[in-house]
Amino acid sequence: MTTAHHRPHIAPSPGRRVELLLDEGSFVELEEFLGQRPSDDPAGVRPTGSDVVSGYGTVDGRPVAAFATCVPGFGTPLRDTHRRKIVTALDFALKTGCPVIGIHDCGDRRVQDPTGAIGSYGGSYGGSYGEVFRRQAQASGVIPQISLVLGACVGSAAHSPALGDFTVMVDQTSHMLTTATDVIEAVTGEGTGIEELGGARTHNTVSGNAHHLADDAGEAIEYVKTLLSYLPSNNHEQPPAAPDEADLDPCDGEPLLDTVVPETAHQPYDMHEVVEAVLDDGELLETQALFAPNIITGFGSVEGHPAGIVANQPLHLAGCLDIDATEKAARFIRTCDAFNLPVLTFVDVPGFLPGIDQEYRGIGRHCAQLIYAYAEATVPLVTVITRQAHGGTYDVMGSRQLGADLSFAWPTARIGTTGARDAAERGWVDGVIRPSRTRHHIVRGLRALRSKRGTQPPKKHGNIPL
Incomplete structure (x- = not known):
């Protein structure tokens, strides 16, 4: 059976991903110890709070808020601690009037998995994504919201990037889909692959859900930084300018x-x-x-x-x-x-x-x-x-x-x-x-x-x- 996502390598930790995005040494983590207690996961003791990191820092000297979700090999659903950390980053950005950047990678778990994924999309975990969505809607048009998809976003996790202003994806690495490929095949009889259905190239060429197709994570981060250089921190400010009076005689081109x-x-x-x-x-x-x-x-x-x-x-x-x-x-x-x-x-x-x-x-x-x-x-x-x-x-x-x-x-x-x-x-x-x-x-x-x-x-x- 075809699974919704295949991860060929171990992804960096969410904290490391945020550090790669922000100016060196500028990241300050919020609610650092939230959820840092032993997990009941039978596969081993693991602090569930470490799956999501949120905080603030600077990009090219400008304040930003950021959060990162990354589940390296576990496929953990959006627990209450995860929700709280994401909402904390969004609230901080709204209060301070700075852009917010979300780094999305929600792991390998298939959307139809009754042990966790459905719960994270509105079942046993109380609709955690709903509060995230509401905060994003409140922030829309107030602060720039940029999403970096560096892994799989399945089910409700795919809606969060779509609620923002810009979504950047990495070829052959990023995936967004509301319904897993094997569910589609079981219900409709249509066979498809993960890349064809929800890969970065599909969302950049067919669905229009993404705004840039990057070759790798490094290029994706550079695109986000360049994008920020054209945007103001919030709707009350003017875009960042470096005034340079033009020569009004025709230039060479x-x-x-x-x-x-x-x-x-x-x-x-x-x-x-x-x-x-x-x-x-x-x-x-x-x-x-x-x-x-x-x-x-x-x-x-x-x-x-x-x-x-x-x-x-x-x-x-x-x-x-x-x-x-x-x-x-x-x-x-x-x-x-x-x-x-x-x-x-x-x-x-x-x-x-x-x-x-x-x-x-x-x-x-x-x-x-x-x-x-x-x-x-x-x-x-x-x-x-x-x-x-x-x-x-x-x-x-x-x-x-x-x-x-x-x-x-x-x-x-x-x-x-x-x-x-x-x-x-x-x-x-x-x-x-x-x-x-x-x-x-x-x-x-x-x-x-x-x-x-x-x-x-x-x-x-x-x-x-x-």
Whole structure:
């Protein structure tokens, strides 16, 4: 019978994993001795509290809270001591206003095992994960929550990373699945393997549950550190900046933008070239790079100030919007809005992806999510239309009418059947700009918008069309 997870090596202790993530010597453990008493495990005496470590420290000098779950070879369920330690880390992060990083590895036990795993997901241990989930929901949009999956997360353990803002997984090592492979086979007759069902590559390419696929734990940790460098500690702070006033004359790479769009309307080009020409040092940290590649999301800086990037990618599906792309972009925009990052949108979209399957799966509702994300955002929004924005996709992709503070068009742009100059005369865009001067206009626009004060009508919360 196929098991839910196979561990070919002994994993590092949770304490060691936290130390590898944080600055050397900065980790301070919370509730260090909680659960440090002999276990009733017949396999031997083992302190159950050591399976989870929580505390605080620094990453590149910035305060963070962290917890790590790691069960090297025992497959222990989430006991009350484990729950308390995770909740302690989340509470500490909320009280101090710092990001929280969870390192997840919940061991080998199969989800259907009645001796422990089902109990840990709401049975004999009283629904311990429920309290963790509630704390994560309370922290959502208040502090950044990042998950490092360095082993198996089965059953309810898979929900915790999904509740956070970003999930990083390691190829051939990380697994997340709600139901074990042998349960699926027994109930439905569908045979599948652990990698195919819940491996890191699957979640980075098919399900969209992960945001980065790392080759090893070291690369995963470095990605998390870089990600943190673009995010503020909490929703009341601005993202960390290293102000560096830009030279507004075109730099070496920008003149290439005057010829990046092919003369043939249906010929693709790489939108990365456009995005990277606008950002400081051409550096873009992509999120979900392998999922819905017809749209690009990620972080970069302009004059040393972090910003979020959303861009159609003509190299994939001609840049059409489909269900996966709209969900990917909508969640990213809402994350940027929650943590005070301006959003730069680069538009080249021929329309929505046509198809019966897309309609049956509710593409209209999913596009409404993207509309909602742009419309509710109060951070600076700057949009550049490089080639085409046809039909409803013009409205959806950060249009001026949807709330963009500044909207520019290249001379090659067409909004529906309307050329760039006519679109400007009708007030659909603020101006027609030379492609090589795109960074110039974005820099000046973001400078002016740093003092933007946006508000929304008072309400308990909106009802986003999920």
